[in-house]
Amino acid sequence: MSSQDDVATDPVRSQRTPETGTLRERILEWADSEVFKGSISLGPVLILLTVFYAVPVALLLIYSIFVEDPFASGLTFEHFGRFIDVSAITSLQFGELSYVRLLGRSIGIAVIVTVLSLVISYPITYYLGQYAPERWKIALVMLVIIPFWTSYLIRTYAWIPILSNNGFINSALTTVGLPTLPLLNNYIGSIIGLVYVFVPFTILPLYASMEGLDSSLIEAARDLGASRWEAFREVVFPLTLPGALAGGVFVFIKTAAAYVTPSLLGGTSGRMYAQVIENQFGTAFNWNFGAALAVILVVVVLGTIWIAMRWGIDVKGSRGLGGGGL
Amino acid sequence: MSVADSIRDRVGSDSDPNDGAGSGLKLVTLLTYLFLYGPILVVVLMSFDAGRYGLRWDFTTEWYASLATRSDLIDSLWLSIQIGIVVMIISTVLAVVAAFGLSRFDWPKRKGPIATYLIFVPLTLPIIIYGIGLYVFFTQLGIGRGFFPIVVGHVLYTLPFATLVVGAGVIGLDRTLEEAAMDLGADPLTTFREVTLPALMPNIVAAALFSFTLSFDEFLISFFVSGGGAVPLPVRIWGMVRADIEPEVYAISVVVLLISIAIAGMATRLRRF
Numbered sequence: 001m002s003s004q005d006d007v008a009t010d011p012v013r014s015q016r017t018p019e020t021g022t023l024r025e026r027i028l029e030w031a032d033s034e035v036f037k038g039s040i041s042l043g044p045v046l047i048l049l050t051v052f053y054a055v056p057v058a059l060l061l062i063y064s065i066f067v068e069d070p071f072a073s074g075l076t077f078e079h080f081g082r083f084i085d086v087s088a089i090t091s092l093q094f095g096e097l098s099y100v101r102l103l104g105r106s107i108g109i110a111v112i113v114t115v116l117s118l119v120i121s122y123p124i125t126y127y128l129g130q131y132a133p134e135r136w137k138i139a140l141v142m143l144v145i146i147p148f149w150t151s152y153l154i155r156t157y158a159w160i161p162i163l164s165n166n167g168f169i170n171s172a173l174t175t176v177g178l179p180t181l182p183l184l185n186n187y188i189g190s191i192i193g194l195v196y197v198f199v200p201f202t203i204l205p206l207y208a209s210m211e212g213l214d215s216s217l218i219e220a221a222r223d224l225g226a227s228r229w230e231a232f233r234e235v236v237f238p239l240t241l242p243g244a245l246a247g248g249v250f251v252f253i254k255t256a257a258a259y260v261t262p263s264l265l266g267g268t269s270g271r272m273y274a275q276v277i278e279n280q281f282g283t284a285f286n287w288n289f290g291a292a293l294a295v296i297l298v299v300v301v302l303g304t305i306w307i308a309m310r311w312g313i314d315v316k317g318s319r320g321l322g323g324g325g326l
Numbered sequence: 327m328s329v330a331d332s333i334r335d336r337v338g339s340d341s342d343p344n345d346g347a348g349s350g351l352k353l354v355t356l357l358t359y360l361f362l363y364g365p366i367l368v369v370v371l372m373s374f375d376a377g378r379y380g381l382r383w384d385f386t387t388e389w390y391a392s393l394a395t396r397s398d399l400i401d402s403l404w405l406s407i408q409i410g411i412v413v414m415i416i417s418t419v420l421a422v423v424a425a426f427g428l429s430r431f432d433w434p435k436r437k438g439p440i441a442t443y444l445i446f447v448p449l450t451l452p453i454i455i456y457g458i459g460l461y462v463f464f465t466q467l468g469i470g471r472g473f474f475p476i477v478v479g480h481v482l483y484t485l486p487f488a489t490l491v492v493g494a495g496v497i498g499l500d501r502t503l504e505e506a507a508m509d510l511g512a513d514p515l516t517t518f519r520e521v522t523l524p525a526l527m528p529n530i531v532a533a534a535l536f537s538f539t540l541s542f543d544e545f546l547i548s549f550f551v552s553g554g555g556a557v558p559l560p561v562r563i564w565g566m567v568r569a570d571i572e573p574e575v576y577a578i579s580v581v582v583l584l585i586s587i588a589i590a591g592m593a594t595r596l597r598r599f
Contacts, residue, residue: 041427045420045445045485053448053482056459063462120361123354131348142594147362149536149590151543153560154579157567158365161372168368196365257452259546264567274454281458281550291462294455301452 057298063291079292099276099293106273107300109187110255113194114202114248120195121202121244126236129210130218141207148200156193156261163189163265185267193261198254202247209243210236242314249308249315253301273297366583373576389577399562399578406542406559409473413480413541418534420481421488422526428489429496449486456483457550464551471553479547484540488533495529528596535593539586 030036059070064080067073083099128140147155162168163183170180183189213236221231259274266272277297280290308315376384393399424445448456457479464475503525507517523530545560552561559582566575 037430038427041423041430045424045427048420048485049445049448049482052460052463052478053456056463057451057455058459059462059466060455060459120358123351124358127348127351127355131351142591143359144362145594146587146590147366149539149543149593150366150586151545151560151579151582153543153545153563153567154369154582155365157575158369158579160567162365162368196361199362253450253452257454259454274452277454277458281461287462290458294458297452298455301450305450 060291060294063288064295066288068288079289080296082289083292083296102271102276103273103296103300105187105271106256106258109191109194109270109272110252112191113198113255114252116191116195117199117202117251118206118244118248120199121206121247122237125203125206125210125240126232128207129213130215144200144203144207148204152197153260156197157264159189159193159196159265160184163192184265185270187266187270189265189267190258190262190270190272193265194255194258197261198251201250201254202244205243205247206240207243209240213239242312245308245311245313246315249304249313253304256300256304257297369576369579369583373580375573375576389574392574393577393581396574396578399559399574402557402559402562403578403581405473405556409476409480409558410538410542412477413484414534414538416477416481417484417488417537417541418492418530420485421492421533421537422530424485424489425492425496429493445489446486448482453483453546457547460547461550471551471556473556475551476548476556476558479551480541480544483544483547484537487540488537491533491536492526492529495526499525532593532596535589535596539589539593542589543582543586 062070065075065077067076067078085099124144128137132140160167164170165180165182165184167184169183173180183192217235217239218231221235222228226234257274258272259278262270262272263275273293274297277290277293280286280293284290305315371383373389374385374387376386376388428445460475460479461471464470469475499522503521504517507521508514512520543560544558545564548558548561549564552558559578563575563578563582566572
């Protein structure tokens with residue numbers, strides 16, 4: 001949306017120079033000015049964003065640094081201390097670091113889900129971008145986008161009858177005489193569900209890169225003696241990696257904060273960080289500690305984006321692709 | 327035809343991109359589509375299944391029939407549609423205004439990017455954070471949970487998407503059309519109504535449809551701020567899944583999927599890529 005350039009190069013606007021005149025002319029001039037139009041058009045939206053987005057989120061930050069009720073009780077870092085659990089560190093009881101470990105596990109799951117999403121995204125986007133017949137392309141891409149905009153809640157619990165002990169996969173395994181696999185209520189369930197829900201976040205930006213890739217580069221590599229795999233590894237992969245990583249950052253962020261999927265498919269060993277945040281508000285009623293846990297998650301997310309941007313990944317470029325929430 | 331192609335023709339090599347590796351790729355692509363649509367198919371199958379799990383499958387429509395008796399589900403469906411429509415209207419109007427503000431207004435240096443970031447922060451931060459923040463916010467205000475907090479949450483959640491869709495149209499708009507209208511004597515308002523708005527209509531309608539379907543399917547924000555009789559359908563479905571799988575859950579899910587697939591399909595066709 002960097003359309004400021006758009007306006008800057010607009011000949012009509014740049015020719016218009018401010019002139020002094022009667023009061024009426026000056027009012028009209030002002031009403032036509034960029035500042036006035038800008039505040040009229042963006043003012044209401046920015047006020048709404050401040051009151052109903054920034055304030056609620058900031059409220060969590062405030063809650064996290066008070067003992068109990070904000071401004072009615074003392075300032076404290078005890079909630080963050082509880083997260084880190086200093087006493088457990090000093091007593092070398094690393095098994096007790098439950099919140100840190102849970103965050104670590106969530107980040108670990110997020111890394112796995114991101115890598116799997118990228119692995120799944122490469123073949124389909126390579127096909128869609130380079131091989132798919134032109135007249136089918138739009139329909140095929142639409143087929144990727146549509147699940148994206150449908151209920152992730154329904155698409156997630158759809159995996160329960162597939163993965164459960166008497167579900168589709170295990171029934172099939174039993175029929176052919178193989179032992180059943182524990183796929184549900186553990187981290188495998190969480191990972192499968194998360195990859196499923198988030199893989200369009202990597203497919204769509206990667207498709208854009210594949211589509212823009214000049215196919216004569218692949219031909220050139222092949223003519224110079226590269227095998228198909230070498231051509232992919234040496235030409236296609238490096239040129240499309242930026243698109244893949246932009247989507248990957250989003251998958252990582254969304255997975256690290258996932259709540260619905262681990263709740264439905266993860267069980268105890270697939271339990272993730274966002275679930276303990278919800279727990280503090282839903283059942284434990286410790287808003288201050290819950291808010292501190294939420295602030296830590298925001299720091300992780302913003303830190304990821306900051307690192308990604310320092311690595312030169314175009315995070316902003318893939319933002320608008322997101323549907324399906326979470 | 328490139329030199330490479332003609333050499334390949336003469337040598338008769340098999341390196342035509344559409345065979346060989348192409349078929350392997352095709353297979354993997356097909357499997358990926360199966361992965362994307364398999365679970366959706368499972369929901370449809372389960373909704374017509376008389377039993378529960380397992381490979382045995384007996385056709386029945388009784389779950390759809392019993393949907394009619396579930397007044398709680400019907401109330402929630404109706405509520406979700408109402409919320410969706412209100413959110414759609416507010417979000418689309420704001421998106422049109424914001425899209426023009428962002429793309430047409432000559433921002434002083436730095437302030438433009440800040441405004442852009444402000445509008446798109448909701449796309450970046452985890453939705454669970456926003457849902458909890460909103461819950462704390464409305465509780466502090468004494469408003470609590472209900473219809474109004476859900477609508478507020480959904481408007482803020484859908485607005486960035488709607489703004490992006492309308493914004494893409496505003497940027498892609500041919501400015502000479504508007505200039506021509508102005509040159510022919512139309513005042514700015516007439517120009518906007520007669521030229522700009524019709525040209526943007528596909529994007530505006532797409533933004534409206536996306537807003538509706540995003541709100542209709544939204545769960546996490548509603549989860550935290552719904553209550554007091556206002557329980558949207560996704561929250562109701564969550565309760566059904568969490569308690570024990572009531573068989574009607576698949577039937578109502580198919581209804582939800584059909585509504586969102588139809589609307590998302592229409593919106594995707596309208597949207598300029």
